[in-house]
Amino acid sequence: MDDFASLITGFQVALSWQNVGFMAIGVVLGIIVGVLPGLGGPNGVAILLPLTFGMDPTSAIILLSSIYWGALFGGAITSILFNIPGEAWSVATTFDGYPMAVQGKAAEALTAAFTASFIGALAGVVLITFVAPLVAEFALRFGPAEFFAVFLLTFCSFIGMGRENRAKILASLCIGFLLAAVGLDSISGDLRMTFGSTELMRGFDFLIVVIGLFGVSEILLTVEEGLVFKGKQARIDLMVVLRTWAGLPRYWLTLARSCLVGMWMGVTPGGAIAASFMGYGLAKRFSKRGKNFGKGEIEGVLAPETAAHAAGTSALLPMLALGIPGSATAAVLLGGLLVWGLQPGPMLFVEQKDFVWGLIASMYLGNLAGLIIVLATVPLFAAIMRIPFSYVAPVILIVCAIGAYTISNSIFDIWLMLIFGVVGYVFKKLDFPLAPLVLALVLGDRAEDAFRQALLGSAGSLNVFYANGLVTTLVVLALMLLCWGPVSDLIGAVRNRGRASKAAEAAE
């Protein structure tokens, strides 16, 4: 019960005047970020990160994580009212949310979405509260080889479990690693891959890459579709909220299932996007009213939202306990921690107890604050969407440029942001996944350090990666995850071929 006492202390930290204020500001900013196309969780946090450098780390991370919660909530507003997913993970919410809004049940859909988000997030936080300390304690025994094996596990599960083309996932990961390697090598002190350029000596800051890949490219994609949005009206009053809440217990099974899917997908870096689709798919298959899905079924809103939030929140577990983020936004938060000199990972739980538990407590409070704020302010945010995009787009782009500049006061970085914006646009259109790139960029240096230290310890022999039970298990698990996708594809292909040949026989 040592942890419980720490959690109470954490609440005391998080409930200070100042921190509650930051929480509210963060949630509101996050909702704005989630509502506006082109500003998402990852680059919303990335842009604001430099502004928090002067703050106390606990307050800063509370502000930033609240932006994350807000962004998770905000994505649902545009999906339901405008049929435009503000975030990729709210795509599945549009399937039933928008039809509900068309039928005049927008308020119910929104209430259901927000409440589902809250439940999902709560499940994730509870998981973090109880499991993260255990994982961290376990991970204290890790040496470089074990850490590299965990990194390997992360990257392999990306390739194995990803829905995109596997070669493209691998290419994305490699680009991330190579971008991370540019600049000063931390071990030997040599310059790598700078090709004589002084600007490249600093290497590629992942924040710049994130702002370009997720921010600028998103704007470019949005303008393709034209510059006008048309949406439904919504006003939420207390009666609707209470009525919707009264109906929710009936869907406990869907909610529980989505929570589990979300937690699993969040901890393994499957991510909120995949989780929301899986939650929706499972609910559709198992619900009695599965046939009505897509025509405005409240369960179809609950399932993906719960799963997305459970995943989005659980993604912070490996980030805190192992220093390995489960999502792009978690990767950005991790980058923030590094900037403040906090090394995420098992030692964080020992050395920075106050910080960790303050953050965990703020997750409970931030989500509660988020739910209340978002329910109260839906009309306001729906109004933001009614501002013509020709006003919003330049402002977002200017803010992106400011965010890119402030990271290291360099105009070269703004050009980099622009280049990565175009790269992101092309990559998104060609279905290259961007999250692996960001993750590899953030983790690249540490994965490389772990790899080199492990090899140094064993004088270059790869034996070190199956030297003891722990590291062998991790490596085998990684290889299994890596093969999971191709093998299941192969089985599917063989089955399809069998079916096709049978069909051909039948035709003859």
Next chain:
Amino acid sequence: MSNPAETEPEPGLSRRPVEIVTALILIGLAGLVLWDSYGRGAGWDNGPENGFFPARVGWLFLAASLFILVQSFRSENKIFVTWEQLKQVTRVLGPLVLFVALIQPLGLYVASAAFILVFMGVVGTSRWWSILLTAILVPIVCFWVFELQFRVPLPKGPLEAALGY
């Protein structure tokens, strides 16, 4: 996203050439990485040399890129972007490049004003006075937030110097 599938497909840039060019660029980058890493030493010298890790990632990258190149010839040749969409994108990208280019000589605030004027003028859906108002107000608000409240110095140009900042 919702291209009308049944009606005549809109003319545009097709996907395959873009896939191929992208794959070729990636292969080129992989080659560059390998050349650089082996140039500095990617072997073992009392421990891994500094090109050791990038070189191995580089080989994986090369393999993945080659595979993508092969795949691109076999994939279905859809429309990558219609000309209409591309026009919309250049309407944003053009002013944006101009904006970034102007930051160095004019400072960020004046460049933002110019960016808003050009962008909203090109898009041409707003009345001239609202464009003008946005172009003046947004930089002032930015200045207030970043320079005065958060004390984050942003690039400034001759105008700010003349005003004494």
